[in-house]
Amino acid sequence: MPHLDPCFINFSNSIKHYSLPKRFTFPFYYQPHPLCELAAKELQHYLHTQQEWQHNFGLTDDKNNASGKMFGVLLVENTQKEIGYLTAFSGKLCGKYTVGHFVPSIPENEQLTSQSDEETKKEKDFYEKFDVEQVEINKLTAKLNALESNPQLPLLQNKLLAIGLAFQKELTQHQEIMAVNRKNRKEQRKNAVQALNNKGLTLLFNQLAKESVHDKNQLKALKHDWQQKIDDVQQQLNTLENEIKQLKNERQNRSSLLQNQLFQQYQLLNKDGCSKSLQDIFKPTPQQTPPSGSGDCAAPKLIQYAFKNNYNILAMAEFWWGISPKSEIRQHKNYYPACSGKCEPILNWMLTGIEQDKNPLLINTANNKKLEILYQDEAMAIVNKPHDMLSVPGKHIQDSVYTRIKQLIPSASGPIIVHRLDMSTSGLMVIALTKRAHKQLQKQFIQRDVEKRYVALLDGIIEQKTGEITLPLIGDFYNRPRQLVCYETGKHAHTTWQVIEYTKNNKTKIYLTPKTGRTHQLRVHSAHPSGLHTPIVGDDLYGTSASRLHLHAEKLTLKHPLTKKELTFQSAPCF
Template sequence: MPPHPLAQRAIAELRRDVSRFDPLATDGKMFGVLVVAAADGRIGYLRAFSGMLGGTWHVDGYAPPVFDYAARERFWPAGEAELATIDAELAALDDRIAPLRAELAALDERHLGELTAQRDVHAANRRDRHAVRSGSRSTPSTDSNDDASGAKRTNASHELDQLSRADGAERKRMLASHRQQREPLTAKLRVLDFERNQIERRKTARSRELLVAIHETYAFANARGELRTVRELFAPAEPPGGAGDCAAPKLLALAYREKLRPIAFAEVWCGAPPATGGRHDGACYPACRGKCGPILAHALGGLITDPLPIFGSTVADDEPKLVYQDAWLIVVDKPVGLLSVPGRGEQLRDSVLVRLRQRYPDATGPLLAHRLDLDTSGLLLAATDQQTYGALQRMFESRVIDKRYVAWVEGVIAGDTGTIDLPLRVDLDDRPRQIVDPVHGKQAITEWRVLERTATRTKLALFPRTGRTHQLRVHAAHPRGLGAPIVGDRLYARTPHDEPRLLLHAETLSLQHPHTGQWLTFERPASF
């Protein structure tokens, strides 16, 4: 949904102003505007940035931070200096540890070379002994010299055993020598590592104390005049890092302080996109849930606001339509706007799972074998019993169930086919949004093929080879993927639009029946 027209005008002015900030060319940032009314009826707007801008909290013309600056200054400079001193202690200790670790690594490398050389010699010795034993066993004997030959073979075998034991003893002596050579270094490192651990624990404890003190400087009002600290709003959990520093809390705090009535709010990303993707210059996004959710739930108290949408309220009672059913499997066609499984709260209970439970009261197990996003339509597979459900899960994990989606994306895609391999994880501060993370993300692979092109859009067939949340949507939108958001995507699109739905549909589902072995293919063409 596009921002309010007044908020759009404010964003246009904001973007003209932020063009003067050079750092945004390489490090983009979220900004916000809040349209407000004064007591005399005059309309204007406030603007803010998330966190700091150019290394400072205060920029003329922008909302100041929420925290009590004077209270923070009474303890933070000294606390920051104390942490810097601890960091200096750690750095000095690391300077002592580094050469010892390098010396130990060099020693281990030399020892490895010695062990490898000795192993090669011992391997050659074993081959020689094996050849001698084999030759001895193959030598024919006569009755007259059986006793002498037997004694000779016994003596030879004993000598070979002695040589084998000698090699083993030599190996043990070398390992013991290596341990003896390593011990002085490892002993020093144990002492220094213990000392470092103690300093780290001291730093962690002091950081925790300072963080609690910082949190106490954040207090948020609402339209009813109720004041709550950030720790109270997130209790019993700990507030996440940066809670209270986003644009939305800053703007509401300033509006209440100046006795202004909030009318409309919008947040816009300005500057280069982050490495994780999901943000585009000039695109508007909702306030994050992780850092802002509890704060805004309180700060908006007492205001008359637009009601939140109740998803699924307009979905017909006979949805989802049945596509296939036998004694073990159910396939349905999920409409847009119906959750796959219940969300939090009674208003978000209506879902495919709840409706299937009502239709099939005798079904056991989790029922749904996979999920589709709320905004995605198409084929969903369910199992009527636990055994079948387990079989389907193993098939999904083995990637032997084929799924084909169809989607329209913004822009004209170059090339006709391709594969996207970008690891994904949830954005911990803004669930359910997913972000690209090459370090902590899980592997996500999507194959694509162009079906049709227009002057401004491309129709694609998408084949997810993994099943990550929002995989197709992120892979389409991310600049290292297609760089072309799916039309109607309210989470990952670059700009607001009036498209009534997300143009993404699970069109085809193919699998081998887990009980009969028959190959099944189901298809429900997209309506777009």
């Protein structure tokens, strides 16, 4: 009997020559199973050819209001033992949470019908009330926008600032006059002691005391008058600002309450049919409450639908389709892991009891690699770190440059590590062998007196020969360790670059010189559309995985911590 589920998709061609996955995908670091790649290609063909709905992915010349989207495929076995796949998108597509061809959103509010089922009726009632409350919140937002755009607000703010400056100016002038008067009175007292008798001194001192009191009273009156002017304007400003503050608090409270009620509608299943709300899933996490958009990513939607329909889940993959966001780096058609901030707590619950591939991040990839010491004296050492070795011990893996140095140079003391290289990056690191040396070397890094140069192999042709990049960076809170470009809160990051040569396979070898030392600076500056727009070969975060990340710290120039002599070290990359 053929299946009747419109979301279950049979492969277009026979898959009998494919082997099924032995375990489910570890969703936070994976290579797609061949059947998931096949499903993704079929979905990409559908996205390219479908005419059922319209969404501007930015793949044409029209970039107005364009936005790329994360899509997912889930390889499943249905109750008839057929192998097929499900598809989903993250967030909204063409303004909707539920679109034909894809599995629905977890609270299926856009697919509710007029059935008599009590649970469905309650769900419909909730969304009707939700829509009413959302309208009220939108009204508050409109009123708040009107108040914040009131021209009286900046006028009063500027007036208050101007009064404050005028008051400070007059106060300073009066205090200067008082200082001169005080100096003159002191001089008069000093001279009078020699020239006047006791009666004359008493009269003079009384007169000078009155003058001092007069100056202080004038100062008091000046402050009072100006304070009255300030209070008058401040009161008018407070009236406007308090109304804005009250509206913001009301909107925040109503939005939070509505959001919490909505999160209760997200009842997420595991393979045993047990359910948990988003609220309960996130309670044990550091943030305790679900971030906005939790449960709307492709992966939870796919797994939820599979469990609801008693499908056996086999493997999954997610890929980006369309133009990259301005803040982060997403390559068209590239595969990406599930996000850690929103999806990790959810998927940890949903995949309870499901055998998964091993987490590659728990495997010590540096186990058989040698840490080469290029230079050593009593104060410092220069080492050549191999790729895929940690600089310092990690949460799960202790093997690192730090632990290797403790073994290779037992006399080393102090913090030892002065600076770090990403685990995936190879090349030169300076090591401090004493506390004194560490302090001196670290000072050079803080003051940016150390010169570092990297060699990278970029996955494309860079036609310009030299240049510089200044894209400010900030950590992606919901997707660590990835970094975002953010002009509002990001830290200044500066890189200069120079082309070395072009290789036969249309790649560019390049020098990268960081003027600042932000996390993943060279990787983001290379891959971002506003940077070189060409990721480093093997960059599994911002480009495409390969045998290794082709980034090597090739040159290091610094001053010896004891002799102050300038030293330069070089190490050629092995790519």
